[in-house]
Amino acid sequence: MKKIINNKKNIVRQMVDGIIRTYPKELNNDIAWNIISKNNLEDTKVTLISGGGSGHEPAHIGFIGKGLLDVVVCGEVFTPPLSKDILKAIEETYNNNGTLLIIKNYERDIREFLEAEELAISKGLKVSHIIVNDDCSVDIESMRKRRRGVAGTIYVHKIIGAASEEGLNLQQLVELGNDVILSSNTLGFALNPNTIPGEFVKQFELNSDEISFGIGIHGEPGYRVEKLTSSEELANELVNKLKSVFRWKPEEQFAILINGLGGTPLLELFIFANDVYSLLELECVDVVYSQVAEYMTSNNMEGLSVTLLRLKDSKWLTWLNKPAYSFAWKNI
């Protein structure tokens, strides 16, 4: 497990420095080394702050920019940032429109972000939050959906980012965000585990002919291990599971994100995408917005996830399509 790193102790800090030095005209971390902000913060809109553990690059720093996020607070690899840093980010980038925190549904993330929110509110600031929980994989012991925050977070960023620029206020953004989250479901599989830089340990084991369905973006175990057969079979499993979650009706419109987890080549992502589109066509599901990209990775994990977002409101599609400018978001 070879890694291109230096001192293990400040992997994330060196990465952040590399990012800021690559995009100095667009990004800065003047507030603190792990608080990354766009250079042209507007005081005419709600400030959008996201963040979480590192190791999911390009999420979230890659989604800071015009039409997307304003600020990201990042923690060490797979470790959320501390509430004091989140509070500092809120205070230093605050304007009178208030601040929205976009949190992924993990216990420690929620604890740190909500502690910061509470402290900020106690200081008289207007702060609210949404919690993304798009993962619809099922825990085999409790039979409950895990509802972790995974790749669906990216389309939440995009829609909220575009809507915030159109002047939606804090409360409207919270309602919109919760509506988008309720309409999002994500399911994925892994072919090979990730290896955390600096730790050199595989997070789980899979035989050389096996895959794991429902894996988490931190290497959390999936709901079933199976022999790897073909892309078509993999697509079939995910589409069937998503169908049972959505219970879609013919002609409903969806956006899709086929998200590489870090170690799977685009060539394979597009082969898989092709199989997914064929299955969705058979279902008469109308996919009106599509991206295939590595947006929310698990470092170098081999595998992918499929996010479907039911487009309840035609504005959501407009907001997805609106050009945005960050180093990871793809406008075509």
Add this chain to the structure above:
Amino acid sequence: MKKIINNKKNIVRQMVDGIIRTYPKELNNDIAWNIISKNNLEDTKVTLISGGGSGHEPAHIGFIGKGLLDVVVCGEVFTPPLSKDILKAIEETYNNNGTLLIIKNYERDIREFLEAEELAISKGLKVSHIIVNDDCSVDIESMRKRRRGVAGTIYVHKIIGAASEEGLNLQQLVELGNDVILSSNTLGFALNPNTIPGEFVKQFELNSDEISFGIGIHGEPGYRVEKLTSSEELANELVNKLKSVFRWKPEEQFAILINGLGGTPLLELFIFANDVYSLLELECVDVVYSQVAEYMTSNNMEGLSVTLLRLKDSKWLTWLNKPAYSFAWKNI
């Protein structure tokens, strides 16, 4: 070596179908399955055609779009397309401004592309070409630079793409292209070999603590195998070699592309980038344009390359900065 594929025989075709179905408003392959064209071809500019073997995704299909390429002809994995297909692409997308072929410097690529060019010219069409040969790694037997076409090709696409939209004619684009190519050098290393989908064979072997400098994007062997130490040491080797090739003077302006070869996480690419910037600063090299991305991969190879482009003309920087719209190019 698990792969998300179906029938081994039409891997590339399935990928292309997946791409077209992901971006139906922007791309089509109506001429032939392996000739991918943008939907809005302008007849007011020189048509730009690139292509080559597949397995380097997002190159080249990911760079079709406004401000970049017009057409890509793709072959099977690591195999150039046939001259008859290239000829068909030239004929079907031709306008009176003529067509420029952008070729990477491999014997078989050149043979197929130039055969097509010759046939097109014999039919009275105006066609010319440039050959990208930015690889400055040295063959240890002949001690000659290999001059393969590698990641520098992407900035050639970008600059030629922007210039063609400003109305430069075919001859001017050839001169510009050759000038940019002469000003480009790329050098990389691999930590682990790629595995070709459908073949399941590693293209070379490296011990678990070794890296190979000067590796090619098809798995061609490098110029030296060494123990992997740190990102800083790796950066040092590449920057020193690039320095001896460029013999730069203080305050010269450069564009840089730190390009992931497919299997290296962004986290590591940015750590490495940080080390490269530090070394270039010590050299008083003025980096005025920078990207860190997976643009020209070798499927899932772990490793990266550094491309430096000496900006002889301030227009080159303007053309690099001009927004472009394809599914891989990143505007920030």
